[in-house]
Amino acid sequence: MRMGAYTGRESLVESRRMRILITNDDGADAPGLEALLEALHPRFEIAVVAPDGERSAVSHAVTFRRPIHAAKIDRPYPFFAVDGTPADCVKLAVQALLPWRPDLVLSGINRGVNVGNDVLYSGTVAGALEGAMQGLPAMAVSLDFRRAPDFAPAARFSAALLARLETAPLSPGIALNVNLPDLDPSDYRGILWTHQRGCLYSDTFTRKLTPDGRSEYFLDGEVQSAECLDPGSDGRAVLDGYVSITPLGFDLTSVPDLGTLPAAFPPLDEILGD
Numbered sequence: 001m002r003m004g005a006y007t008g009r010e011s012l013v014e015s016r017r018m019r020i021l022i023t024n025d026d027g028a029d030a031p032g033l034e035a036l037l038e039a040l041h042p043r044f045e046i047a048v049v050a051p052d053g054e055r056s057a058v059s060h061a062v063t064f065r066r067p068i069h070a071a072k073i074d075r076p077y078p079f080f081a082v083d084g085t086p087a088d089c090v091k092l093a094v095q096a097l098l099p100w101r102p103d104l105v106l107s108g109i110n111r112g113v114n115v116g117n118d119v120l121y122s123g124t125v126a127g128a129l130e131g132a133m134q135g136l137p138a139m140a141v142s143l144d145f146r147r148a149p150d151f152a153p154a155a156r157f158s159a160a161l162l163a164r165l166e167t168a169p170l171s172p173g174i175a176l177n178v179n180l181p182d183l184d185p186s187d188y189r190g191i192l193w194t195h196q197r198g199c200l201y202s203d204t205f206t207r208k209l210t211p212d213g214r215s216e217y218f219l220d221g222e223v224q225s226a227e228c229l230d231p232g233s234d235g236r237a238v239l240d241g242y243v244s245i246t247p248l249g250f251d252l253t254s255v256p257d258l259g260t261l262p263a264a265f266p267p268l269d270e271i272l273g274d
């Protein structure tokens with residue numbers, strides 16, 4: 001993803017800072033975002049387009065039945081708070097708000113990991129995947145926390161990782177899903193390249209009765225122990241103290257089944273003949 005590489009004349013191209021569009025799903029005033037801005041500015045050329053409030057677990061939802069508004073926030077770089085989802089923010093940023101096309105879309109730092117099946121619910125990951133859909137390299141960063149979350153070291157690590165990515169062969173259409181353990185980066189055990197696999201939370205519902213006698217339900221999952229999760233999975237890696245990185249695409253096709261299922265199904269005229 002070396003900037004200017006497309007010219008084939010890098011040495012002649014005046015170098016510029018990497019342009020990063022930042023979004024999240026915890027909201028424009030979230031501490032994970034603020035820590036990231038502090039670590040990235042002014043080393044990188046940044047712009048922020050983030051939801052104007054909490055949008056966790058909205059997945060890849062988009063808004064089109066009502067208008068979307070972008071409130072400009074006074075910062076030394078472009079900063080907009082949008083009354084939409086993370087996917088809205090990235091679409092709007094790339095298509096309408098930004099003065100430049102980003103070199104990378106960065107989503108985070110999320111308060112809590114996004115691993116296994118939960119990746120499908122995550123607004124943080126959706127922000128990065130929307131960047132991938134816009135043809136841009138992208139990365140989501142999420143921080144595990146069992147203590148009070150300390151985003152500053154995670155943000156400094158993210159900045160160091162981004163600096164390395166400037167020369168990495170990061171494909172447009174792929175988002176890196178990075179999950180950081182609840183440790184100081186000097187205590188990380190290493191980086192594991194992982195599969196998105198398994199389920200970190202067990203699904204449980206708490207039932208309560210309202211004063212007028214109706215039942216209401218609260219989704220209230222419990223965290224599984226690390227041993228329940230596959231070695232090689234994103235959740236296991238991060239609970240074991242590793243930085244987990246999973247390259248994600250947005251084509252959900254099960255390629256092995258596409259190879260085997262057609263032979264197991266009758267042709268159309270047989271189905272119509274039934």
Ligand code: MN
Pocket residue numbers: 025026055056057110111124
């Ligand atoms: Mn969140």
